[in-house]
Amino acid sequence: MRRNSPLVPYLFVLPLAGLLTFVFGLSLVRLVGFSFKQVRGIDGPWIGLRNYELVLGQPLFWEAVRHNIQLFLVIPVMVVIALALALLLYERLPGWRIHRTILFLPYVLAIPIIAVVMKQMFQFSGPVNTVLSALSLDFLVLDWIGSADVALWTVMGLILWRETALGVILFLSRLMALDETLIEAARLDGAGWRHRAWYILIPQMRGVIEFFAVISAITMLSAVFAYVYVIGGGRGGPGTATMVIELYIFNALIRTSLPGVAAAVSVMLFLVSLILIRALFALRRREEE
Amino acid sequence: MTTQARRTADTAGLGRRRFLQAGAGFGALTLTGGLAGRALAQTPALDMWWWGEQELPGLQAYLDKAIAAFDLAQITPMLQDTAVVISQFQTAAAAGNPPDIQYLWNGIYHMESVWLGYLAALSDVMDPGILAASNHGPLSRFDGKVWRMGWYPLPMPWYFNKDLFDRAGLNADAPPATWDGLLAACEALKTAGIEPFGGGVQDGYWAEWYLTHALSQNLDTVGDAVNLFIGDLDFREPRYHQHWVKLAELRDAGFLNKDMASLELYPGIDLCVNGQLGICSSIGTRLPADAITTNGRIGCMTLPVFGVGALAGRPVVDMQGLGISAGSGAPDIAARFLEFLNAPAQLASFWEATGWIPAASGFDDSVISDPSVRDLWTRWGKGNNITNITNLMPGQFYEQAAIPTGQNIITAGMSGEEAGELAARVAQEWRDFNPDLVETYRTWAAELSAG
Numbered sequence: 013m014r015r016n017s018p019l020v021p022y023l024f025v026l027p028l029a030g031l032l033t034f035v036f037g038l039s040l041v042r043l044v045g046f047s048f049k050q051v052r053g054i055d056g057p058w059i060g061l062r063n064y065e066l067v068l069g070q071p072l073f074w075e076a077v078r079h080n081i082q083l084f085l086v087i088p089v090m091v092v093i094a095l096a097l098a099l100l101l102y103e104r105l106p107g108w109r110i111h112r113t114i115l116f117l118p119y120v121l122a123i124p125i126i127a128v129v130m131k132q133m134f135q136f137s138g139p140v141n142t143v144l145s146a147l148s149l150d151f152l153v154l155d156w157i158g159s160a161d162v163a164l165w166t167v168m169g170l171i172l173w174r175e176t177a178l179g180v181i182l183f184l185s186r187l188m189a190l191d192e193t194l195i196e197a198a199r200l201d202g203a204g205w206r207h208r209a210w211y212i213l214i215p216q217m218r219g220v221i222e223f224f225a226v227i228s229a230i231t232m233l234s235a236v237f238a239y240v241y242v243i244g245g246g247r248g249g250p251g252t253a254t255m256v257i258e259l260y261i262f263n264a265l266i267r268t269s270l271p272g273v274a275a276a277v278s279v280m281l282f283l284v285s286l287i288l289i290r291a292l293f294a295l296r297r298r299e300e301e
Numbered sequence: 302m303t304t305q306a307r308r309t310a311d312t313a314g315l316g317r318r319r320f321l322q323a324g325a326g327f328g329a330l331t332l333t334g335g336l337a338g339r340a341l342a343q344t345p346a347l348d349m350w351w352w353g354e355q356e357l358p359g360l361q362a363y364l365d366k367a368i369a370a371f372d373l374a375q376i377t378p379m380l381q382d383t384a385v386v387i388s389q390f391q392t393a394a395a396a397g398n399p400p401d402i403q404y405l406w407n408g409i410y411h412m413e414s415v416w417l418g419y420l421a422a423l424s425d426v427m428d429p430g431i432l433a434a435s436n437h438g439p440l441s442r443f444d445g446k447v448w449r450m451g452w453y454p455l456p457m458p459w460y461f462n463k464d465l466f467d468r469a470g471l472n473a474d475a476p477p478a479t480w481d482g483l484l485a486a487c488e489a490l491k492t493a494g495i496e497p498f499g500g501g502v503q504d505g506y507w508a509e510w511y512l513t514h515a516l517s518q519n520l521d522t523v524g525d526a527v528n529l530f531i532g533d534l535d536f537r538e539p540r541y542h543q544h545w546v547k548l549a550e551l552r553d554a555g556f557l558n559k560d561m562a563s564l565e566l567y568p569g570i571d572l573c574v575n576g577q578l579g580i581c582s583s584i585g586t587r588l589p590a591d592a593i594t595t596n597g598r599i600g601c602m603t604l605p606v607f608g609v610g611a612l613a614g615r616p617v618v619d620m621q622g623l624g625i626s627a628g629s630g631a632p633d634i635a636a637r638f639l640e641f642l643n644a645p646a647q648l649a650s651f652w653e654a655t656g657w658i659p660a661a662s663g664f665d666d667s668v669i670s671d672p673s674v675r676d677l678w679t680r681w682g683k684g685n686n687i688t689n690i691t692n693l694m695p696g697q698f699y700e701q702a703a704i705p706t707g708q709n710i711i712t713a714g715m716s717g718e719e720a721g722e723l724a725a726r727v728a729q730e731w732r733d734f735n736p737d738l739v740e741t742y743r744t745w746a747a748e749l750s751a752g
Contacts, residue, residue: 155563250712
């Protein structure tokens with residue numbers, strides 16, 4: 013084969029592609045296979061689409077889906093807050109270095125650690141309610157993790173607090189890479205902070221903002237297990253108030269001995285995540301064009 | 302002379318005679334080592350996967366001593382994580398590589414493995430007398446065989462704080478025995494400024510324990526609980542959701558502690574031990590420590606009676622146990638080890654290491670000196686007890702009905718009737734998801750009802 017053959021680059025990536033196919037591809041094939049079986053132990057009889065029918069007909073599954081969708085409400089709030097904080101840090105206000113560290117800290121800590129501490133803080137007789145009472149804000153004293161009406165909002169608050177830090181990191185690194193001469197020129201022309209941010213900085217950050225939004229959507233869909241596991245008492249509680257799809261899968265696999273059902277939901281979750289990833293690539297392509 | 306020079310001289314001085322002597326010595330050593338190795342290799346090596354240190358501190362120390370004292374096999378213990386006790390064993394068994402001895406929770410938590418063919422019948426390999434004396438309980442029987450040995454019991458009392466009863470003007474030597482008596486006691490406690498009843502339901506276990514004590518009050522046999530899941534009985538009938546109506550009654554009367562929804566089970570029990578809560582659901586293994594903490598001012602009672610079933614008012618005793626894998630390479634040796642654990646010396650060692658009572662009848666309970674623990678053991682362990690019926694629940698019902706109903710009644714204003722509807726629906730879903738298990742459950746229910 014000639015060195016300038018168009019096949020040469022593919023030969024270079026072939027070993028890695030083979031490895032990835034072996035590690036992920038086989039698992040995926042097996043997962044899809046499981047979803048069509050009534051698995052007991054590690055295998056079972058073929059039952060066609062029955063697992064999908066059962067799951068889609070179960071109110072608990074749709075409640076979990078609704079909760080995941082409710083978590084999506086966090087994304088716009090997170091983008092706005094992260095953007096505002098990144099822009100403020102970019103202005104290098106007094107003490108910006110220490111503020112940057114404080115903002116990054118939640119993202120450095122493991123989710124279970126944060127969630128356990130927060131759970132203690134937000135107990136009905138915990139420090140948050142004690143402080144609120146001391147400030148005569150009794151109308152804000154809620155059963156943050158014990159009330160079925162409030163618990164998911166508490167989880168959302170925790171996710172917002174931690175995941176915003178990732179947005180700040182991404183946005184700030186993009187800001188640091190911008191050409192400062194343009195910003196300096198705008199400043200000399202008398203543009204204030206608001207105008208510089210709105211007309212110069214944010215338009216240049218569109219790509220990273222879209223990226224963060226799509227990544228966050230995937231997070232809300234398939235990476236909130238640790239949050240709800242700790243805050244929801246390990247069961248999506250109180251009742252089923254914090255049940256999400258990941259926990260549904262975990263329960264089906266570990267606690268109710270239904271690996272086939274867990275596989276069916278995993279396949280559906282995988283497909284939805286694929287759609288989101290496809291959307292991300294489409295956005296990137298549009299950006300490049 | 303340097304060290305290097307000395308070494309060179311010594312090597313050079315090694316004559317043929319010394320070389321042959323050294324060779325003979327080396328050969329003898331090899332032969333001896335080989336024989337010893339073969340002898341070691343002939344000692345069977347068993348794996349034991351276990352759990353329980355979390356609820357019974359000292360169990361690991363006991364087990365290590367027992368394993369060291371057992372000379373028929375080399376046993377390698379592995380402490381399992383709570384979340385994977387069942388799934389890890391079942392996966393290993395399905396893959397053909399299970400441990401020889403496995404820790405087994407009661408009822409469905411091991412019966413499913415029996416139905417999958419992963420466990421050996423202990424009645425085929427253990428001494429029948431020793432197995433019976435291990436007090437494995439009725440939920441370890443299926444198809445006329447016994448599949449699990451009893452290891453240590455878990456009496457399930459309701460605690461009441463005697464000091465708080467005194468403060469409320471109640472008789473601390475005669476806790477309420479009827480539901481009306483309970484309501485009156487709660488009212489007295491509330492009037493005295495004491496939170497009367499509850500604990501912590503945030504992690505769900507309180508809801509399970511409530512069901513253990515309360516659902517059984519309207520059942521005539523343990524098998525009736527299974528009949529509720531397989532559809533032969535119906536949670537929508539008032540008799541079978543009355544327990545949830547009663548829980549809602551306590552909520553509506555304001556008798557439940559206000560932070561119950563955000564507290565976990567054990568911190569909830571601590572409230573009662575620390576004198577902040579009148580009555581709570583507990584577990585016997587806590588009592589030795591709690592009795593010391595309160596200077597004996599914790600009393601134990603059964604849940605006051607409202608039901609009309611034959612099981613109403615009887616003390617509940619759960620049982621943890623051990624079994625042998627069907628895939629074990631040495632089931633007879635594993636059986637000898639289980640028998641060894643029931644020897645009187647081992648039972649005494651268990652008590653010494655854990656401060657708790659082993660299950661076997663051969664245990665000399667005269668060593669129990671704490672009056673609270675002795676009283677609990679007399680009335681629960683040796684009394685006319687019943688097993689924990691939540692051990693009959695399919696996992697799907699446990700996760701999607703047993704726990705959510707209790708939590709929703711306490712935190713979300715659910716009524717007892719709505720809880721019954723939810724339970725009936727989840728039981729139906731379980732049957733739809735597991736059509737292959739329904740008939741097996743029906744067989745089990747029939748055996749349990751027949752006693």
